[in-house]
Amino acid sequence: MSGPFLELSQATVWRGADVSIPALRDLSLVLDEGESVAILGPNGSGKSTLLQLIAGSLRIENREGSVCRLFGEELWDIDELRHRIGLVMPEEVARFYPDELAFDVVLSVFRGAYGVVRGMRFSKAEREAASRAVDRMGVESLIDRGFGELSSGERRRFLIARALAQDPKILVLDEPTTALDFASAAGLQKELRGLLSEGRTLVWVTHHPGEILPEIDRVILLRDGRLFADGAKRKILTPARLRNLFGLPLKVSWSRGWCEVRA
Numbered sequence: 001m002s003g004p005f006l007e008l009s010q011a012t013v014w015r016g017a018d019v020s021i022p023a024l025r026d027l028s029l030v031l032d033e034g035e036s037v038a039i040l041g042p043n044g045s046g047k048s049t050l051l052q053l054i055a056g057s058l059r060i061e062n063r064e065g066s067v068c069r070l071f072g073e074e075l076w077d078i079d080e081l082r083h084r085i086g087l088v089m090p091e092e093v094a095r096f097y098p099d100e101l102a103f104d105v106v107l108s109v110f111r112g113a114y115g116v117v118r119g120m121r122f123s124k125a126e127r128e129a130a131s132r133a134v135d136r137m138g139v140e141s142l143i144d145r146g147f148g149e150l151s152s153g154e155r156r157r158f159l160i161a162r163a164l165a166q167d168p169k170i171l172v173l174d175e176p177t178t179a180l181d182f183a184s185a186a187g188l189q190k191e192l193r194g195l196l197s198e199g200r201t202l203v204w205v206t207h208h209p210g211e212i213l214p215e216i217d218r219v220i221l222l223r224d225g226r227l228f229a230d231g232a233k234r235k236i237l238t239p240a241r242l243r244n245l246f247g248l249p250l251k252v253s254w255s256r257g258w259c260e261v262r263a
């Protein structure tokens with residue numbers, strides 16, 4: 001372990017002007033570098049909001065006793081943070097023009113931009129780092145294709161390559177296997193296990209407990225923007241707790257570190 005990269009204490013986050021309920025409420029949580037974690041919860045429970053807090057792109061309500069520290073700092077430089085934390089969110093796909101070259105999508109991370117990099121200069125080191133990340137995700141044959149021409153799974157791989165190009169130690173993934181077919185999801189899981197074995201830390205939001213990799217032991221459950229449970233997955237993912245969380249009876253079984261949940 002190398003110390004906390006996120007420290008939240010009584011953190012509340014409001015999103016949107018006309019809302020009466022915060023997206024996260026009084027959340028207290030510590031995430032340590034070296035400890036990967038899966039985050040689960042019903043729709044609207046605040047999972048993506050928490051990821052954006054981790055990536056430094058949202059702020060908490062300024063209240064006495066409320067704290068949000070990233071790498072021990074309450075003020076951070078977003079460019080520096082991007083080198084340390086790679087964020088992949090499904091809605092990023094829509095931020096790129098369909099005719100953007102897939103390789104340019106990867107390069108855009110070095111300028112904190114979403115595409116439109118034609119005309120920008122990149123150093124040899126940046127191009128090489130982008131190529132390494134693309135190779136890593138197995139999409140090198142597609143680099144000259146338009147981003148909009150790619151399948152969902154291919155686009156997802158390019159977005160992960162984009163996040164990896166800056167070699168972050170922490171990778172934050174919002175539902176990375178959504179819309180992927182069985183083989184693509186399994187292939188991506190294999191790549192992500194490889195990243196874990198290199199000592200990277202994954203923060204993985206998922207709707208499916210069955211996707212939680214055996215290497216990831218800690219599970220955080222959110223409900224209505226609050227912390228519902230946090231701990232070792234075998235203690236947390238029990239039928240009683242999941243019934244409480246999702247409001248329906250569920251069966252839970254385990255096999256070699258994988259969890260299966262059925263209605």
Ligand SMILES: Nc1ncnc2c1ncn2[C@@H]1O[C@H](COP(=O)(O)OP(=O)(O)OP(=O)(O)O)[C@@H](O)[C@H]1O
Nearest residue numbers: 015016019023041042043044045046047048049050
């Ligand atoms: N840009 C926004 N403006 C206003 N409210 C928002 C915005 N984004 C999210 N919210 C609200 O914040 C709350 C938490 O949303 P969030 O996206 O974090 O939940 P989630 O657990 O990731 O949901 P899902 O599983 O559906 O992706 C929800 O009530 C949502 O409506």
